[in-house]
Amino acid sequence: MNGLKRRGSVIPINLSSIFTIGSWFILIYMIIIIAIYGVMLIISFFQIRKIHQLDQIEPYEEFLQSSFTKPISILVPAYNESMGICASVRSLLSIEYPEFEVIVVNDGSTDDTLEKLDEVFKLKKINMVIRRHLETKEIRAVYKSTIYPNLIVADKDNGGKADALNAGINLSKYPYFCSLDGDSIIERNAFLKVLKPIIESDDEVIASGGTVRIANGCVIQNGNLTEIGLSKNPLVTMQVIEYLRAFLTGRVGLSKNNLLLIVSGAFGVFSKKWVVDAGGYAHTVGEDMELVVRLHRLIKEKKANKKIIYVPDPVCWTEAPESMKYLRRQRKRWHKGLFDSLWRHRKLMFNPKYGTIGMVSMPYFFFIEFLGPVIEMFGYLFFIFSLFTGGVYFEYAILFFLISMVYGSFYSMAAVLLEEWSMERYTKVSHFITLFLVSLTETFWYRPLTVFWRIEGIVEMIFRKKGGWGEMVRKGVSNE
Numbered sequence: 001m002n003g004l005k006r007r008g009s010v011i012p013i014n015l016s017s018i019f020t021i022g023s024w025f026i027l028i029y030m031i032i033i034i035a036i037y038g039v040m041l042i043i044s045f046f047q048i049r050k051i052h053q054l055d056q057i058e059p060y061e062e063f064l065q066s067s068f069t070k071p072i073s074i075l076v077p078a079y080n081e082s083m084g085i086c087a088s089v090r091s092l093l094s095i096e097y098p099e100f101e102v103i104v105v106n107d108g109s110t111d112d113t114l115e116k117l118d119e120v121f122k123l124k125k126i127n128m129v130i131r132r133h134l135e136t137k138e139i140r141a142v143y144k145s146t147i148y149p150n151l152i153v154a155d156k157d158n159g160g161k162a163d164a165l166n167a168g169i170n171l172s173k174y175p176y177f178c179s180l181d182g183d184s185i186i187e188r189n190a191f192l193k194v195l196k197p198i199i200e201s202d203d204e205v206i207a208s209g210g211t212v213r214i215a216n217g218c219v220i221q222n223g224n225l226t227e228i229g230l231s232k233n234p235l236v237t238m239q240v241i242e243y244l245r246a247f248l249t250g251r252v253g254l255s256k257n258n259l260l261l262i263v264s265g266a267f268g269v270f271s272k273k274w275v276v277d278a279g280g281y282a283h284t285v286g287e288d289m290e291l292v293v294r295l296h297r298l299i300k301e302k303k304a305n306k307k308i309i310y311v312p313d314p315v316c317w318t319e320a321p322e323s324m325k326y327l328r329r330q331r332k333r334w335h336k337g338l339f340d341s342l343w344r345h346r347k348l349m350f351n352p353k354y355g356t357i358g359m360v361s362m363p364y365f366f367f368i369e370f371l372g373p374v375i376e377m378f379g380y381l382f383f384i385f386s387l388f389t390g391g392v393y394f395e396y397a398i399l400f401f402l403i404s405m406v407y408g409s410f411y412s413m414a415a416v417l418l419e420e421w422s423m424e425r426y427t428k429v430s431h432f433i434t435l436f437l438v439s440l441t442e443t444f445w446y447r448p449l450t451v452f453w454r455i456e457g458i459v460e461m462i463f464r465k466k467g468g469w470g471e472m473v474r475k476g477v478s479n480e
Contacts, residue, residue, distance in 0.1 A: 019382070023396050026379045030403050033368055037411055040253030041418075047252050048312055048422045068199055071099035072191065072269065073172035074180060077164035078104055081182035082111045084319065086120045088184050090223025093148055097191045101150045104182075105168045108137075108158025117153050121145040128152075134166040134280035142171070161265070162281035169272060169280060177275075179288070181266045185220055185317040193314035194269050206271040206306045207295060209263035210314035211247045213425065214240045218317060225317060230431055234438060235327065238446045239320045241439045245415035248312060248422075255310035259361040261296065261341070262289045263308065267316035274298070274306070284344070286337020293345045296361075300354045313423065324449075331450055332457035335370070339461060342366050373454040379404070380448060401443075408447045412439035 074092055078085050085104070092102045106114045117123060123143035130139065137159035145151035156167055165179055176198065178191070194210040217231035230237055254260045263270075265288035278294045281287045292308060299306045321327040342349075342365060349366065351358040379400055386397035416435045419425065426432060 019385075019393070022378070023382050023386075023393075023400075026375055026382060027396075027399065027403060029375050030379065030400075030407055033372065034403065034407055036364070036368065037249065037407075041249050041411065041414055043256050044249045044252035045418065047256050048248065048418065051312065069098050070176050070195065070199060071174040072097065072101075072195065073168070073174040073177040073272075074100060074102045075165055075168035075172065075177055076102065076104045076180050076182055076184075077107055077161050077168065078109065078113050078182035079107045079158070079161070079164070080109045080111045080113060082109070082113045082116050084183040085113055086116055087220065087223040088180070088182055089117070089121065089151065091185045091225075092180070092223075093151065094188060094224060095186060095191050096188045097195075099174075100191070101152060101172070101174065102148075103168045103171050104151070104153045105164040105171075106153065106155045107160070107164040108156065114153070114155055118143070121151055121153075122147050123153055128171070130170050133170055133276045136163050136167040136170065139167060139171075160283055162283050162287040165287070166280045169275065172272065175272055176269055177272050178267070178269045179265055180316070181318055183319045184266055185215055185223060185225055186267070187225060187315045187317075190267075190314035190316065191269075194267070194311050197309055197311060198269065198271075201307070203271075204305060204307055205309055206274045206299075207263055207268065207292065207308040209251070209260070209268040209308075209310045210316055211312055211423075212243060212264050212266045212316050212318055214243060214320045215317035216320050216322065220317070228425055228427070228431075230426070230434055231322070233322050235324070235446075236320055236322055237434065237438050238442065239327070241412050241416060241435055241442070242446075244419050244435075245412050247310075248415050248418050249411065251310040252312055254361070255308075257356065257360075258307050258309070259356055259364070260308055260310055261293050261357075261361055261365055263292050263310070264288060266318050267314070270295075282344075284337065284340050285333055286341050289337060290341040290344060293341050293348070296357045297345060297348060297354065300357065315423075315425065328449075328453045328456075331453040332460065335373070335454040335457035336461055338365065338370055339458070342370060373451045374458065376447075376451050377455050380451070404443050404447075408443040409440050412442050415439075 076085075076088065076092070081088075089102060089104060104117060106117070122145060124146050125141055126144045128142045130142075137157040139154050139156045141155045143153040143155070145153070152171060154167060154171055156164070169177060176195070178194075180186070190210060194208050197208055198205045214231070214236060216233070216236045217229040218225060219227035219229060230240065251260060251262070268288065274295060275291065278291065278298050282290050282294070284290050295308060321330055342362065345362070348354045348358040349362045383397050383400050386393035386400070413436060416432070416439050419435075420432050426435065
């Protein structure tokens with residue numbers, strides 16, 4: 001008999017009972033997650049259908065002549081983005097929008113990012129009065145394009161992405177700004193779509209996020225998307241499916257009830273006044289999510305009737321990691337950023353003062369998104385143990401496998417079908433078949449990998465291993 005000695009007595013430990021309780025806990029936890037994602041999928045289906053029907057009745061192009069359209073500052077923080085920065089800027093300068101400015105913030109790049117911008121856009125140094133709404137590292141110089149009068153380039157000391165965005169806010173002159181990654185390609189009418197809820201809400205909406213898609217495999221000429229394609233790399237294809245699942249099911253469902261805590265740093269529009277009042281971007285590994293949580297907190301504390309929403313149709317295309325090394329680094333960083341945002345604002349957790357954000361959204365992101373990989377990892381370990389043990393545990397292994405299939409591959413397949421039904425970005429039949437078939441394999445290799453990488457991120461946090469944003473080797477997604 002197994003046991004522990006305690007004051008001369010032996011306390012029996014029934015390993016079988018512990019295993020049974022643990023396995024049932026994992027199964028029930030995963031069933032709850034499946035139920036939650038199922039509800040979000042249903043909400044997303046009806047919400048996307050509603051948006052799709054409204055867009056056919058009210059075309060976005062009407063806003064091009066609307067006097068109510070709000071001018072916008074587009075901020076592009078750039079650190080060693082030499083490979084893709086010029087294509088991204090060209091993409092932004094060609095958007096369909098009445099009034100905008102593009103502000104590229106070179107955050108102390110050590111490559112030739114600034115030189116490339118100067119060569120292509122013919123920059124001229126200018127004297128500019130900068131309003132210091134937010135504290136940032138020193139801005140060395142400000143340049144203006146002699147070809148495009150609405151293009152500004154700032155060169156500053158390195159301070160990180162948050163610092164570069166804060167510097168861009170200080171430089172901006174319009175009431176709304178958009179944050180974009182330096183390797184992003186924007187569809188021409190994306191800003192009309194992402195700003196439509198802000199224009200129609202009479203300032204009720206203070207932040208709006210769009211969809212991010214994977215550009216690897218697409219044909220992009222001089223900053224313009226000319227053909228949508230899929231990469232032949234299965235790792236990239238799986239990321240395409242993962243993005244569809246995260247944006248079309250997760251964020252639509254959360255946004256419907258103003259529960260969204262993430263507006264992607266790759267493509268999001270914000271009210272400058274509210275961001276400045278909130279203190280700007282924080283110097284943290286997950287500055288995009290942390291800002292959104294802080295805005296929700298400010299809204300509740302001011303008792304204001306404001307919303308932060310997600311719009312599924314406007315699309316930003318970005319380069320994804322093509323190797324395990326850089327994908328692993330990215331996922332560890334994302335998970336650290338998630339925990340950092342939740343920890344900084346732990347006061348909101350189960351606090352009725354903050355309404356559904358404190359009672360629903362914060363617990364969801366902690367217990368489902370953050371702790372999910374931990375529970376799932378234990379599930380994989382129990383699964384392996386069950387296969388070798390046999391008997392009743394083999395039945396558990398089969399049940400866990402079936403639930404994992406629903407949890408992983410089924411929802412990914414649903415996201416692919418939802419994309420085909422609503423957005424129709426991937427128009428070739430071969431694209432749809434590839435995405436559908438690859439989504440079936442998620443449970444067998446991709447999901448366990450991402451679970452393990454996120455667990456690594458948690459371990460690194462426990463041992464306080466420092467690490468910044470790091471660098472991703474980019475091939476560049478556009479042909480100049």
